[in-house]
Amino acid sequence: VVSFFRGLAGVQQLTATELAPALASVRDALISKNVTADIAERLCASVGASLDGVTMASMTTITATVRSALRDALTRLLTPRQSTDILADIAAKRAAGGGPFVIVYCGVNGVGKSTSLAKTAFYLQRHGLSVLLAACDTFRAGAVEQLRTHATCLGVTLYDRGYGRDAAGVASDAIRRAREAGTDVVLVDTAGRMQDNGPLMAALAKLVAANDPDRVFFVGEALVGNDGVDQLTKFNAALADHQAGSGRVRLVDGVVLTKFDTVDDRVGAAVSMVYATGVPVVFVGVGQTYMDLRTMNTGALVKALLR
Amino acid sequence: AAIRRMSNNTVPDETVLKQMLSEIARALLEADVNVRAVQQLRGNVLSAVDISSLGAGVNKVKLIQKAVFDELCRMLDAGHKAVPLKRGHGSNVVMFVGLQGNGKTTTCAKYAYHYSRKGWKTCLVCADTFRAGAFDQLKQNATKAKIPFYGSYTETDPVAIATAGVERFRAEGYDLIVVDTSGRHKQEVALFEEMEQMTSAVKPTDIVFVMDSSIGQAAHDQAAAFRSRVDVGSVIITKLDGHAKGGGALSAVAATRSPITFIGTGEHIDEFEPFVAERFVGRLLGMGDVSGLMTT
Numbered sequence: 290v291v292s293f294f295r296g297l298a299g300v301q302q303l304t305a306t307e308l309a310p311a312l313a314s315v316r317d318a319l320i321s322k323n324v325t326a327d328i329a330e331r332l333c334a335s336v337g338a339s340l341d342g343v344t345m346a347s348m349t350t351i352t353a354t355v356r357s358a359l360r361d362a363l364t365r366l367l368t369p370r371q372s373t374d375i376l377a378d379i380a381a382k383r384a385a386g387g388g389p390f391v392i393v394y395c396g397v398n399g400v401g402k403s404t405s406l407a408k409t410a411f412y413l414q415r416h417g418l419s420v421l422l423a424a425c426d427t428f429r430a431g432a433v434e435q436l437r438t439h440a441t442c443l444g445v446t447l448y449d450r451g452y453g454r455d456a457a458g459v460a461s462d463a464i465r466r467a468r469e470a471g472t473d474v475v476l477v478d479t480a481g482r483m484q485d486n487g488p489l490m491a492a493l494a495k496l497v498a499a500n501d502p503d504r505v506f507f508v509g510e511a512l513v514g515n516d517g518v519d520q521l522t523k524f525n526a527a528l529a530d531h532q533a534g535s536g537r538v539r540l541v542d543g544v545v546l547t548k549f550d551t552v553d554d555r556v557g558a559a560v561s562m563v564y565a566t567g568v569p570v571v572f573v574g575v576g577q578t579y580m581d582l583r584t585m586n587t588g589a590l591v592k593a594l595l596r
Numbered sequence: 597a598a599i600r601r602m603s604n605n606t607v608p609d610e611t612v613l614k615q616m617l618s619e620i621a622r623a624l625l626e627a628d629v630n631v632r633a634v635q636q637l638r639g640n641v642l643s644a645v646d647i648s649s650l651g652a653g654v655n656k657v658k659l660i661q662k663a664v665f666d667e668l669c670r671m672l673d674a675g676h677k678a679v680p681l682k683r684g685h686g687s688n689v690v691m692f693v694g695l696q697g698n699g700k701t702t703t704c705a706k707y708a709y710h711y712s713r714k715g716w717k718t719c720l721v722c723a724d725t726f727r728a729g730a731f732d733q734l735k736q737n738a739t740k741a742k743i744p745f746y747g748s749y750t751e752t753d754p755v756a757i758a759t760a761g762v763e764r765f766r767a768e769g770y771d772l773i774v775v776d777t778s779g780r781h782k783q784e785v786a787l788f789e790e791m792e793q794m795t796s797a798v799k800p801t802d803i804v805f806v807m808d809s810s811i812g813q814a815a816h817d818q819a820a821a822f823r824s825r826v827d828v829g830s831v832i833i834t835k836l837d838g839h840a841k842g843g844g845a846l847s848a849v850a851a852t853r854s855p856i857t858f859i860g861t862g863e864h865i866d867e868f869e870p871f872v873a874e875r876f877v878g879r880l881l882g883m884g885d886v887s888g889l890m891t892t
């Protein structure tokens with residue numbers, strides 16, 4: 290950012306006082322786009338710091354300068370540092386004969402875990418992979434039938450043992466079954482749980498520790514407000530706490546952000562979650578059919594945020 | 597927390613008042629209250645409390661606290677009572693609507709259970725033919741609560757099911773028929789049309805808008821869109837056992853012009869309580885006991 294502005298024939302040195310009103314209005318705009326209040330503030334503070342004392346191009350307004358710096362900051366933030374392509378990793382594991390690639394879906398109640406899992410199954414199938422769905426939500430009414438319906442529609446295998454079972458045990462049986470059958474990928478559904486519910490979070494960590502999946506996906510919804518960051522942070526913390534002392538500690542590797550089709554351009558939840566944790570957004574859900582799974586388009590997202 | 601910090605200040609003047617309001621505004625934004633509503637509240641409190649005209653000896657901090665508190669309670673007051681359900685004048689039909697995954701099906705069962713425990717003859721109709729496993733979900737909830745239910749695995753038209761179910765239970769003289777519907781959102785026009793058709797078919801006594809307490813700034817637009825298409829008469833806020841403060845509730849009331857009647861506090865059928873505005877405002881502001889504010 291700095292070098293960009295120095296390169297122009299500037300006349301005006303920006304000061305913190307001059308920047309303040311523009312930063313405040315940008316902050317409010319971000320909050321109304323559903324970026325959490327404190328993260329909107331922190332983003333604006335860092336943009337302000339990067340512009341303080343910088344020479345501004347003579348033809349640009351302070352607002353335009355701030356917006357442009359913010360656009361850069363958001364783009365940098367939202368561009369994943371490592372590849373989020375799971376297909377390559379699945380292929381690698383398959384080539385190495387390492388058994389099924391296991392993905393666990395977790396998150397709070399009703400965010401779209403089971404639906405996203407079914408969409409992922411469809412996506413993997415279209416790439417020639419065989420899939421098994423593991424019905425490890427053994428609690429919520431209708432959860433098993435919901436997954437069975439998806440399995441039937443998609444023509445993939447379902448492993449279920451009904452309700453009331455220990456989810457970790459069901460998952461390991463499902464993985465064993467998939468290994469025997471030579472299935473490429475196991476998608477593990479889990480029951481929704483509130484991030485402050487100690488016993489349920491411990492049970493999730495137990496499932497993860499016992500089955501050592503290749504990926505743990507946290508599912509959140511684009512609709513969520515300030516709670517989103519808290520959810521993701523606490524799911525991660527619970528996984529870390531309950532696996533302390535064991536060998537490889539599995540944390541959340543990716544975020545699936547659902548219901549993007551319901552928020553218009555209030556897409557700030559993506560910013561907040563990535564800013565707070567650095568966990569990349571692997572997929573976004575944009576509707577209720579199997580086709581409605583996308584990867585994130587950083588450019589479009591940033592554009593919506595600044596609109 | 598903002599309120600607690602203010603209490604250490606004994607003699608606020610105009611600047612202190614403004615600073616206090618800034619802190620409160622911040623707390624409210626962090627509780628997901630709508631950005632514009634927060635600005636409005638600030639203005640309203642500033643004009644309600646005329647600091648300069650207050651004499652010595654008046655507890656000004658308390659006065660401001662009370663002004664904020666009252667203003668929030670006022671925002672939660674739809675200005676009228678919820679649609680009354682009456683026994684003995686034919687069946688009450690209550691239809692549940694809302695965004696995907698916000699807790700409609702679970703709350704329908706809780707609501708029906710609540711009335712059945714009060715001795716009402718209650719039943720459930722599953723008019724969600726879209727979500728995988730929707731009928732099983734309602735069926736299992738209803739069975740556990742020993743509440744009669746109606747639905748279909750084969751009929752694909754939700755309006756037809758709702759019509760048939762309501763007709764049957766009306767004929768059987770039920771006091772309360774609770775109709776569960778699919779999740780929907782304002783961007784999908786066909787889903788809103790289906791909701792209107794359902795309304796004309798079952799002629800509900802009341803339409804309950806169910807909203808998840810974790811919702812952010814999209815709350816107002818979505819709630820307003822539901823209200824613009826059907827006669828929402830009450831609101832239920834779910835998942836308040838979670839960590840979210842639930843500021844979206846203010847938007848739901850403002851946008852639907854309907855009171856909040858109940859809250860959901862867990863996944864189990866009895867985790868359901870009547871809504872109490874004062875307690876809710878205490879939660880919004882991050883305060884425990886707010887009874888001190890209510891009595892002054």
Ligand SMILES: Nc1nc2c(ncn2[C@@H]2O[C@H](COP(=O)(O)OP(=O)(O)OP(=O)(O)O)[C@@H](O)[C@H]2O)c(=O)[nH]1
Nearest residue numbers: 398399400401402403404481548574575576696697
């Ligand atoms: N509009 C929209 N709806 C979605 C999307 N993803 C999921 N849904 C809907 O959200 C609702 C809940 O989805 P589920 O997959 O059952 O959510 P879950 O997280 O598994 O829920 P629990 O298991 O009960 O915690 C369903 O009605 C889905 O159709 C999305 O991207 N867009």
Ligand SMILES: Nc1nc2c(ncn2[C@@H]2O[C@H](COP(=O)(O)OP(=O)(O)OP(=O)(O)O)[C@@H](O)[C@H]2O)c(=O)[nH]1
Nearest residue numbers: 398399696697698699700701702779835860861862
């Ligand atoms: N913790 C908690 N979970 C709740 C509460 N109310 C509902 N849930 C959970 O939220 C999830 C979604 O609830 P549903 O009743 O399926 O939501 P819905 O609105 O019917 O969803 P769709 O029909 O897909 O639109 C389920 O896991 C419920 O168990 C609540 O008050 N607290």
Ligand SMILES: [Mg+2]
Nearest residue numbers: 402403426432
């Ligand atoms: Mg599920």
Ligand SMILES: [Mg+2]
Nearest residue numbers: 700701724777
């Ligand atoms: Mg439902």
